[in-house]
Amino acid sequence: MKKLMFLFVCLLSMQVVMADNDKLITVEKLPQKAQEFVKTHFAKADVAFTKMEREFLDSSYEIMFVNGDKIEFDKSGNWKEIQCKRQSVPDAIVPAKIKAFIQENYPDAKVLQIEKDRYEYEVRLSNYWELTFDLEFNLIDMNQDD
Helix, strand or coil, X not given: CHHHHHHHHHHHHHHHHHCCCEEEECHHHCXXXXXXXXXHHXXXXXXXXXXXXXXXXXXXXXXXXXXXXXXXXXXXXXXXXXXXXXXXXXXXXCCHHHHHHHXXXXXXXXXXXXXXXXXXXXXXXXXXXXXXXXXXXCEEXXXXXX
C-alpha cells in the first residue's frame, strides 16, 4: 500500500512539474504542416505569439493572432481547434458536408469555431448554436448557448 501511495504521489508531482511547460517559440519553429496551414489560411493575420505546450507524453502548439483568432495544432502540425473572434473560420477549412448542412439550416450563420478530435467535430456558429458531427459528418448533437 505504501508503494502504491508513493507511486501516486510521484505521478502527481510529475503532473505539477509538467503543467508549466509552455514555451514561447517563433512561427518558424512550428511543424512544417502547421506553418503551411497558417500561410494558406491566415496569411494576412499578424501573429501576437506562438507557443509550444509540453504535456506528460505529448506536445501541442498554439498560435494567437493580434485580432484574437487562435489556432491549436497537435505535435504533427494538424489543426485541432480554430477560434475566430472578428471573422468566420475560412470556408476552405470547414469540411464540405458540414458547410452544406450549415448553409441549408442556418444560412445567415457564420462558423466562429471548429474543433476536431479522434471522434467528432464541434462547430460553434454566430447564432449561438453548437453543433457536433461524427467523423462521417452526421449531426449527433446540438445545443444553443445564449
